[in-house]
Amino acid sequence: MPPVRSGVADYAAALLGALPEYVVSGVDGDVNLYHMGNNGLHTAIYRRAVERPGVVVLHDAVLHHFHLGAFSREEYVAEFVYCYGAWFRGMAEELWAGRSRSASDERYFRWPMLRRLAEGARAVIVHNAGAAEMVRREAPSATVEVIPHLPLDAGGVDLVDVERWRVSMGVLPSHTLFGLMGYLRESKRVLAVLRAFARLRAVRSDVWLLVAGEVGSSDLARAMEGLVGGDGVIREGYLGEREFGVRAAACDVGVNLRYPGAGESSGMTARWMRMGRGVIVSDTAESGALPLAGCPRVGVGLSEEEELLGLMIWLADSGVRRRECGRAAREWAEREMDLGRIAERYLGVLRGVQ
DSSP states (O other): OTTSOOHHHHHHHHHHHHSOTTOOSSSOOSSOEEEEOSSGGGHHHHHHHHHSOOEEEESOSOOHHHHHHHSOHHHHHHHHHHHHOGGGHHHHHHHHHTGGGTTTOTHHHHOOOOHHHHHHSSEEEESSHHHHHHHHHHOTTOOEEEOOOOOOOOOOOOHHHHHHHHHHHTOOTTSEEEEEESSBOGGGTHHHHHHHHHHHHTTOSSEEEEEESOBSOHHHHHHHHHHHTSTTEEEEOOOOHHHHHHHHHHOSEEEEOOOSOOSOOOHHHHHHHHHTOEEEEEOSGGGTTSOTTTSOEEOSSTTHHHHHHHHHHHHHTOHHHHHHHHHHHHHHHHHHOOHHHHHHHHHHHHHHTO
């Protein structure tokens, strides 16, 4: 739970606040609800969920990187064999040896390593249909429920503070500010976004890119060095909740690409949509349910950078397009991401397994 700096922690806190008082944090109950992400912070949660099965919320439907970081070589290989059989022991050993490339190597996203957790769980909750399909492939007998990601509260952002910050950065009301915010890792296509923006900024001075958040690896940080100092790029690191909300509201368009995907739905995308901001996303199974009018898609192949540049030009060219994109995003979020309705669906799952 907060103050841990984790999107899953923020999600868990928001959900807990919407559930009845008899749902409490940190103790065993009739049914335990485990929030699980692809992060070593969740090692104790994983072990407890295996030992005392309950309802598991998979914020990432690929736990491969979790196993690489949380366990020894022997434990990792044994778990891979448990999930996929002894025929794949050699593959497990090869993947362990090359784990330094796991953040960007697509092979590590092909093997979710979910079987033990999903088979034992009384039910599994995911946030999109792509994640549900991953779980069903790994554990066909699992009970899987799809509940959309909830939008975290923007915290009553003062629009005066938003405009004051934009002006201080040189971003005029007629300019377009794109945002890339949150935990920055290779799968968010950070380098592709920076390169596409550099090409856009080279031909027009009325566009800006905010890059805000901690970088997930030293390799990515080094690769970003020559790009984040470019013209029109505003770079900020970790931000407190108030400052983060101001920066998010200051953006005209969010850019939140995800590939390879880990079955996750983005809390940042949900937040921007609830604020009425359009968000450019990757065209993947995870984004399939999002409204196309509010979340225009970028292909994940060789044309990714060109498609992204084209969409950024298209949106920067017209304030009407940006506003309509944001309106479609907000309307969808208000309908599908209502916190009260989401909390009721969680209660329905918890009561259903008692």
